[in-house]
Amino acid sequence: MYAILDIETTGGKYNEEGITEIAIYKFDGHEIVDQFISLINPERPIQPFVSNLTGINNEMLRNAPKFYEVAKRIVEITTDAIIVAHNASFDYRILKTEFSRLGFEFERESLCTVELSRKLIPDQPSYSLGKLVRSLGIPMTDRHRANGDALATVKLFKLLLAKDVEKKIVTNTVRFKPKRQIDDKLLKLIDSVPSETGVYYMHDAEGKIIYIGKSRNIKKRLNQHFTSDNRKSKRIQEEITHVTFEITGSELLALLKENEEIKLHKPKFNRALRRTRFDQALYQFTDEKGYINLKTARIDLRKKPITIFTNRQQAKSFMFKWSEEYQLCQKLMGLDTGKKNCFNYTIKQCYGACISEESPAEYNERVMELIHHHSFKNETMVLIDRGREVDERGVVLIENGILQGFGYFTLNYQINNIEILRSIITPMSHNRDAQHIIQSYIRKNKKLKIIKPTSNE
Known part of the structure; x- marks a missing residue:
């Protein structure tokens, strides 16, 4: 199965x-069996030359779905399919980047119709999509729009399949699909774990922990470890003799426990995660006119951040999102470096703080709302999430902005009193990674229940 696609970007x-537009056609080698086409609000301005090329402008995308709103559909239509695109490395990179901003690892096999065309249809004057299909007599409409380019790629791929008399494309495709056979030792280890959310520990023959991971489906994740051919996975497959696990119910609790345990045990195959995995932070400062400015930068241990991010791309993505959500000035958020008003003022989504049309007091009120919502500095709160059983809930306790630990409860009175909460939680270390995990989880899970406990002290 193939997912033939085209993407237009900013x-x-x-x-x-x-991404500003995407079109995906699921193709079984004979006909199209499914399709998905949509404009996408990229939450950032389109470069003028791109608008001239595609005809897509910022106004067209104002009410279009954002990427996170269509991400599930993209995952569904590309599952068990090989990505096919004209210059596939570009489209695949853009998709992986967008998914990584959501904290999702998007992995698919891919085929490039440029490379295939060079092999199967040599000596063409040009291998750009427009010129190539025109020279081959393939009809094409809406050039430089996702749907038009994707449909042309479908027709081109059909032609390439027909010209592939040695069946190299199909042979390579078949080679992509099979999972590596798992030996009996690894199959027994997979059978020993549940299909639930939690943390798992891989042990060697001496019982030493060699790898710690978390997953929403431990059995599925273990299967991925044991069918992977990368160097680290192969070494794990050779050394592992036993797997233990702890069910957490909540993904938040699994993330926190994984972070804590890796720092404690320092497994040799978790080297990358022993160090902090977040390197960008959000800071504030007040300019000479009295406006609170927000900026992202590499984490500086001498400063206290509002919140932190995995990388620069994720930080920038959230800044664009927040500029819209809180109607903040892109210039005062470091997103617009122009000399006059910001882009949002042009489309009437900024009240003019960038050119002093809005007073600092009015503007700063919305900035403080953002800061309060995304920072738990000095706050005492309880996060309530799924538990391990139907009648149980997981709980994370934060006091004065410091993570205290997590636990489980079944009776509501247990979470309304902070002294009882302290007695039922398992203590955890507060560190930068734990702080980011919590803030990131709150950002992504809008329905997460958050309460302020009382105290008898």
Whole structure:
């Protein structure tokens, strides 16, 4: 099965582009069996030359769905399919980048019709999509729009399949699909774990922990470890003799426990995660006119951040999202470097703080709302999430902005009193990674229940 697609973007710096339009046709080698086509709000301005090329402008995308709103559909239509695109490395990179901003690892096999065309249809004057299909007599409409380009790629791929008399495309496709056979030792280990959310520990023959991971489905994740051919997975497969696990019910609790345990045990195959995995922070300062400015930068241990992010791309993505959500000025958020008003003022989504049309007091009120919502500095609160059983809930306790630990409860009175809460939680270390995990989880899970406990002290 193939997912033949085309993506249009905003243009801009490498790995900072946003998707403006996507078209995907699921193709079984004979006919189209499913399709998905949509404009997408990239939450950042389109480069003028791109608008001239595609005809897509910022106004057209104002009410379009954002990427996170269509991400599930993209995952569904590309599951168990090989990505096919004209210059596949570009489209695949853009998709992986967008998913990584959501904290999701998007992995698919891919085929490039440029490379295939060079092999199967040599000596063409040009291998750009427009010129190539025209020279081959393939009809094409809506050039430089996702749907038009994707449909042309479908027709081109059909032609390439027909020209592939040695069946190299199909042979390679078949080679992509099979999972590596798992030996009996690894099959027994997979059978020993549940299909539930939690943390798992891989042990060697001496009982030493060699790897710690978390998953919403431990059995599925273990299967991925044991069918992977990368160097680290192969070494784990050779050394592992036993797997233990702890069910957490909540993904938040699994993330926190994984972070804590890796720092404690320092497993040799978790080297990358022993160090902090977040390197960008959100800071504030007040300019000479009295406006609170927000900026993202590499984490500086001498400063206290409002919140922290995995990387620069994720930070920038949230800044664009918040500028819209809180109607803040892109210039005062470091997103617009122009000399006059910001882009949002042009489309009437900024009240003019960038050119002093809005008073500092009015503007700063909305900035403080953002800061309060995304920072738990000095706050005492309880996060309530799923438990391990139907009648149980998981709980994370934060006091004065410091993570205290997590636990489980079944009776509501247990979470309304902080002294009882302290007695039922398992203590955890507060560190930068734990803080980011919590803030990131709150950002992504709008329905997460948060309460302020009382005290008898």
